[in-house]
Amino acid sequence: MKLWKIALIGLGSVGRGVAQVLKDNPQFIIIAAADSKSGVINPSGLDIEVLLAKKKTTGRCGDPKLSAARIAAEADYDILIEVTPTNSVTGEPALSTIKTALLRSKHVVTSNKGPVSLASAELLGIAEEKNVGFLFEGTVAGAVPILRGIKYGLAGNKITALYGVLNGTCNYILTRMEGEGLTYEQALAEARDLGYAEADPSSDINGTDAAIKLVILANTMLGMNVTLADVNQTGISGLTVAALHMANINGQSIRLIASLNPEKNTLEVSPRLLPKDNPLVVSGTLNAVTVETEYAGAITFIGRGAGSVETASAILADLLFITDKYDR
Numbered sequence: 001m002k003l004w005k006i007a008l009i010g011l012g013s014v015g016r017g018v019a020q021v022l023k024d025n026p027q028f029i030i031i032a033a034a035d036s037k038s039g040v041i042n043p044s045g046l047d048i049e050v051l052l053a054k055k056k057t058t059g060r061c062g063d064p065k066l067s068a069a070r071i072a073a074e075a076d077y078d079i080l081i082e083v084t085p086t087n088s089v090t091g092e093p094a095l096s097t098i099k100t101a102l103l104r105s106k107h108v109v110t111s112n113k114g115p116v117s118l119a120s121a122e123l124l125g126i127a128e129e130k131n132v133g134f135l136f137e138g139t140v141a142g143a144v145p146i147l148r149g150i151k152y153g154l155a156g157n158k159i160t161a162l163y164g165v166l167n168g169t170c171n172y173i174l175t176r177m178e179g180e181g182l183t184y185e186q187a188l189a190e191a192r193d194l195g196y197a198e199a200d201p202s203s204d205i206n207g208t209d210a211a212i213k214l215v216i217l218a219n220t221m222l223g224m225n226v227t228l229a230d231v232n233q234t235g236i237s238g239l240t241v242a243a244l245h246m247a248n249i250n251g252q253s254i255r256l257i258a259s260l261n262p263e264k265n266t267l268e269v270s271p272r273l274l275p276k277d278n279p280l281v282v283s284g285t286l287n288a289v290t291v292e293t294e295y296a297g298a299i300t301f302i303g304r305g306a307g308s309v310e311t312a313s314a315i316l317a318d319l320l321f322i323t324d325k326y327d328r
């Protein structure tokens with residue numbers, strides 16, 4: 001069995017999930033890891049339990065003098081996994097880390113939306129030139145295999161429209177407002193207490209997070225060439241309990257829907273009224289995406305859009321795709 005050497009950049013929620021999942025997949029060994037303050041390299045493989053325990057007790061995984069940038073540039077790995085926070089303005093520092101790895105002919109897997117939404121064409125171009133994989137299933141809808149579902153499951157189908165619930169935090173808030181009559185502020189506070197919303201939830205609430213995912217879908221799956229500025233965006237903070245109540249009386253629900261139409265070149269994120277039996281009316285933190293196609297009709301993907309091992313599941317699928325395609 002070929003051993004695939006992994007450099008794991010980021011040891012937060014997703015990075016820890018990846019480390020857990022890799023314990024069950026012995027063809028992968030983590031030979032390097034980094035967090036924001038330190039890094040560690042062991043060419044014969046790091047003990048995952050020791051790595052996670054050290055991170056938990058000290059807040060660091062290794063040596064403060066060893067950065068993610070140095071690991072990307074110098075360590076002897078096959079695949080770099082980039083799972084640091086999303087910067088949707090510059091993509092940095094992840095964008096540079098990913099480029100460094102690809103230019104060294106290393107495969108890259110990421111769940112970081114910043115670099116993919118800003119520079120997918122450039123990064124995929126480098127990957128192609130170097131004959132390595134650059135995969136990012138976890139950037140859109142967490143565990144839901146939406147990118148691979150479109151690219152391979154629906155291969156050959158023209159996609160005429162795509163719309164979905166791509167932000168679990170907003171969906172949770174709307175579900176609680178609708179089901180329990182909570183105000184927007186109460187539902188947001190609850191989402192924060194449960195760890196669904198960030199300390200600063202503005203990019204979820206104003207629709208930016210969903211818009212970034214829409215840009216990734218548009219550019220990497222539908223052959224469009226768009227940026228965040230092309231998305232017509234409205235968030236959920238203006239929604240009232242009365243509006244949800246009124247919708248309910250009429251057999252409808254309100255969901256934050258991200259939609260795109262490749263023929264009209266339009267992209268939008270906004271609250272929409274949907275009949276309650278529409279498959280996109282999912283509850284809690286679930287994500288759902290309907291893809292309308294030429295031959296297959298409408299297909300809806302539903303599942304967990306975030307979470308530690310859920311996102312690691314998408315990363316594992318990307319890793320296995322690479323080992324299958326490039327181990328020849």
Ligand SMILES: NC(=O)c1ccc[n+]([C@@H]2O[C@H](COP(=O)([O-])OP(=O)(O)OC[C@H]3O[C@@H](n4cnc5c(N)ncnc54)[C@H](OP(=O)(O)O)[C@@H]3O)[C@@H](O)[C@H]2O)c1
Binds near residue numbers: 034142306
């Ligand atoms: N959480 C989810 O459910 C989910 C789902 C889909 C996609 N994503 C995306 O996946 C990525 C990771 O998410 P997360 O929830 O795991 O984030 P997180 O919990 O905030 O963890 C981020 C990790 O990256 C490290 N980091 C920050 N800056 C760094 C740097 N310059 N160099 C090296 N490491 C650095 C942090 O270090 P410290 O530990 O030292 O702070 C931390 O270990 C994000 O881009 C997010 O948008 C997350």
